[in-house]
Amino acid sequence: MSLPQTQQQILLARRPKGVPVAEDFALATGPVPQVESVGPGQVLVRQIYLSLDPAIRGWMNESRSYLPPIALGAPVRSGTLSQVVHSTVPEWQPGDLCQALAAWEEYSLVPAQQLMGKITKVPGIPLSSMLNVLGGNGLTAYFGLYDVGQPKAGETVLVSAAAGGVGSIVGQLAKLRGCRVVGLTGSDDKCEWLCGELGFDAALNYKTANLSQQLKDVCPNGVDVFFDNVGGELLDLVLPRLALRGRVVVCGAISEINRTEPGPGLRNVMQLMAKRARMEGFVTLDYADRYAAARDELAGYVREGALKTRDEIVDGIEHAPAHLLRLFSGDHRGKLMVKVADPS
Ligand SMILES: NC(=O)c1ccc[n+]([C@@H]2O[C@H](COP(=O)([O-])OP(=O)(O)OC[C@H]3O[C@@H](n4cnc5c(N)ncnc54)[C@H](OP(=O)(O)O)[C@@H]3O)[C@@H](O)[C@H]2O)c1
Secondary structure: OOOOOEEEEEEEOOOOOOOOOHHHEEEEEEEOOOHHHOOOOEEEEEEEEEEOOOHHHHHOOOOOOOOOOOOOOOEOEEEEEEEEEEEOOOOOOOOOEEEEEEEOEOEEEEEHHHEEEEEOOOOOOOHHHHHOOOOHHHHHHHHHHHHHHOOOOOOEEEEEOOOEHHHHHHHHHHHHOOOEEEEEEOOHHHHHHHHHOOOOOEEEEOOOOOHHHHHHHHOOOOEEEEEEOOOHHHHHHHHHHEEEEEEEEEOOOOOOOOOOOOOOOOOOOHHHHHOOOEEEEOOHHHHHHHHHHHHHHHHHHHHHOOOOOOEEEEEOHHHHHHHHHHHHHOOOOEEEEEEOOOOO
8 A cells, every 4th residue: 555755743842831822833744654664563543533632731741641741842642533554463454443542643653552442433423423422522421420420310410611522411411311400611602502402401601700699590409410621710619509418520620721820729628528528530541341331322322312412623634733722712612623534
């Protein structure tokens, strides 16, 4: 098979200070790894979709998180949906679709262990959904809400960043369990979308005044499960609204990841004691042995029309940085992705 000699790559040009900006990235032209260069245990993949997630921001810092930082001058990395071009390991054959952790370039040489599972197309569901509702976002919503939040019918579930990739699925899964669902998001339009199209019972724009009073009004019996994607001041504001034996699911803290100085911290932690409440974090990767069953359940909801998702996909790897920045401006609904190529 003949491959092009050169490809586009998106490099980390410098480490962001605060919210990333376009100048933190550089579009470059690099060599395409050729079939002859695929060594033992390696697989040559072609990127089909890039998944744009808040975690990428953490990897752009110098400090190590659960993965090493992206090196300065190296391609940015993210979760991807990729297709095998050539392989030296029997488990992977040319044409296989896989979920991977791979570089922002068109073709990558990756160790086989960096491929995180084969993707089988699900009839009637677009391939891009394998990175959204049947991928990281759906699985995060599923395990965070059902396993950690443990919502019961009739309870009130509140979710922050409710119009985003994870949050929009959390709210609908809570409705499927018979809960009353309230979303917090950053614009009136998004509030309308949540209630009008996704079936949320109420949604509040957290940027408007008197949020605390509004929350009291829409959750008169308190919040039984708070699925928190935002952290910081919004989390602090919700803690006094917890119901007795409430649960706070710590999914993420997007309000904190661009801070250059420590935030003010939580002032209302003692509410956990007063309400006999539980606050628990989770990492979706810990549930890998249950992904297949969860995917089947989520696919069933999508087919029945009980779970609606939105993929905001931009074409062309060169647009990846600008599209990523929309995570922090809030200028999107649902899941952000970049389409790099069509699968063969
Ligand atoms: N625990 C895990 O294993 C795991 C796995 C995947 C993702 N996560 C976490 O899940 C959360 C959601 O991720 P996602 O990929 O679905 O992103 P997303 O919700 O699609 O996008 C982020 C949204 O957060 C809101 N936001 C951004 N900056 C904010 C700020 N300073 N204050 C308040 N809201 C802000 C914006 O919406 P608004 O218009 O509403 O402001 C934005 O659209 C993130 O915290 C992520 O780290 C955790």
